Amino acid sequence: METAPAAPIRASDRLHFVLIPLMAQGHMIPIFDIARILGRRRITTTIYTTPMNATRFRLTMSRNSDLGLPVRLVEVPFASDEVGLPYGCENLDALPSPDLLRKFHCALEKMQAPVEAHLRDQGPPPSCIISDLAVFWTVEIARKFNVPRLIFNGMSCFSRLVCSNVEEHLRRAPEYYSSLADSEQFEVPGMPIGFKLRKSQLPKIFGMLPNLGDFRAKVDEAEKTAQGLIINSFDELEDGCVSLYEKAIGQRIWCIGPVLMCNKTRVDRLNRGNKVASDEADRCIEWLDGMGPGTVVYACLGSLCRLVPAQLMELGKGLEASNRPFIWVVKTAENERTWELEKLLKDYNFEERTRGRGFLIRGWAPQLAILSHRSIGAFLTHCGWNSTLEGLCSGLPMITWPLFAEQFVNEAMVVDVLRVGVRVGVETAVKFGQEAKLGVLVKEGEVLRAIEEVMSSGEKGEERRKRAVELAEKGRTAAEEGGGSSYSNLTHLIQFIICELESRSKM
Numbered sequence: 001m002e003t004a005p006a007a008p009i010r011a012s013d014r015l016h017f018v019l020i021p022l023m024a025q026g027h028m029i030p031i032f033d034i035a036r037i038l039g040r041r042r043i044t045t046t047i048y049t050t051p052m053n054a055t056r057f058r059l060t061m062s063r064n065s066d067l068g069l070p071v072r073l074v075e076v077p078f079a080s081d082e083v084g085l086p087y088g089c090e091n092l093d094a095l096p097s098p099d100l101l102r103k104f105h106c107a108l109e110k111m112q113a114p115v116e117a118h119l120r121d122q123g124p125p126p127s128c129i130i131s132d133l134a135v136f137w138t139v140e141i142a143r144k145f146n147v148p149r150l151i152f153n154g155m156s157c158f159s160r161l162v163c164s165n166v167e168e169h170l171r172r173a174p175e176y177y178s179s180l181a182d183s184e185q186f187e188v189p190g191m192p193i194g195f196k197l198r199k200s201q202l203p204k205i206f207g208m209l210p211n212l213g214d215f216r217a218k219v220d221e222a223e224k225t226a227q228g229l230i231i232n233s234f235d236e237l238e239d240g241c242v243s244l245y246e247k248a249i250g251q252r253i254w255c256i257g258p259v260l261m262c263n264k265t266r267v268d269r270l271n272r273g274n275k276v277a278s279d280e281a282d283r284c285i286e287w288l289d290g291m292g293p294g295t296v297v298y299a300c301l302g303s304l305c306r307l308v309p310a311q312l313m314e315l316g317k318g319l320e321a322s323n324r325p326f327i328w329v330v331k332t333a334e335n336e337r338t339w340e341l342e343k344l345l346k347d348y349n350f351e352e353r354t355r356g357r358g359f360l361i362r363g364w365a366p367q368l369a370i371l372s373h374r375s376i377g378a379f380l381t382h383c384g385w386n387s388t389l390e391g392l393c394s395g396l397p398m399i400t401w402p403l404f405a406e407q408f409v410n411e412a413m414v415v416d417v418l419r420v421g422v423r424v425g426v427e428t429a430v431k432f433g434q435e436a437k438l439g440v441l442v443k444e445g446e447v448l449r450a451i452e453e454v455m456s457s458g459e460k461g462e463e464r465r466k467r468a469v470e471l472a473e474k475g476r477t478a479a480e481e482g483g484g485s486s487y488s489n490l491t492h493l494i495q496f497i498i499c500e501l502e503s504r505s506k507m
């Protein structure tokens, strides 16, 4: 882990980084942030994505051009037809069923040829490729162009270390895990601070599902052969996990986050990510302007939440029962689940019952702009890593409701290690396509209890809030130009790329 102050960079204005994100909001948003950060360091970036995803980032890109940043977006076709995906299924948030996941990855693989052809037409090869963990075919492109390749890993070192330690322990003591009941807690081995997880929350399928076995092997190989990993986190938050994870995998890691800090103004924050109808975003911010400081609970379970409508209603009723102002984001798609939720909301008269103190957002919320508003007092989150960082960097205590992947590990970090959150009490991960089987796990009363605990003005609540504000300050400092740890780490990364290019040119 590099912490020494970084020397000035030579020749960075001639550098050109290619960025290839996985098409899912939690992966694309931080990649666009990274492009902006690199742009501020005078490094040209080209992001490759598909037409539908390019449209979603139109506002972010127009903000980049207003800021005069050298960020380019190149559209390459997505072979939906060829692999048998429905029209418009270009992002994981649009996949109606897990059966289509394999087809999605097949179409993703087919992007290699057009990306490669475009790069060849561009003249000089890029200086470096930053590729999402899932985009394994960048291995071949980097080899053909003889350029360094780094992996952008959407998780924290903390959660990657948990995964690596548990896998290692499982290899050594399989009988220990097989003797555990699903709901039984076990101490996670080898972490700087002790905490427990349940087997039912084990991150063994982090990101990938069983029918993607062969892709998984290629992804693992692509990660192992990369020149290093870029992590959206900061050294001070990871508290020793960066060097432990570096040692575990034998690769270099650069923590360059929280990358969300590149969104310095409200306009940046409003234009981040998925295109938002601006009058709706303005209406939401105006509504927040009218609320008292720290009074509003913001509830959003990320971009991929597929909880059944009856479960979402329990969340809504818990918000209602709290008697506090709230913003609740519900995802909309043209499907039965959306219609069923709408019917439940209507039958319950939800919007009339909460009029004046409830703000329902259907679709995409300008989350970062909302979280950074002074009226927000707590964040009810699914603990996706981006949302977790956004909550932490906004100095907010959190109510944690993890769904799947490494979100239970992020919950443990927030609640047990950083002590800025309260669990609603979910014990089992949701599996894509099997949400209905789980049914209703969290009742209205549990939501209410967690909100009360987090919003309470008692000593524990005050201490939690104080810790949250201190963490936000650390995040801000890490990203600060000049001396921040993440700023320095990025300088070291750029110098590493320059050295790599020099040594490759001599070969």
Ligand code: UDP
Pocket (backbone or CB within 6 Å): 024, 025, 026, 027, 029, 273, 300, 301, 302, 303, 304, 329, 363, 364, 365, 366, 367, 368, 383, 384, 385, 386, 387, 388, 390
């Ligand atoms: N997000 C948003 N508005 C929404 C839902 C999500 O801006 O209505 C953003 C959120 O701020 C975060 C990203 O989408 O940057 C979601 O990433 P995360 O890792 O939190 O969760 P995922 O959606 O991948 O499960």
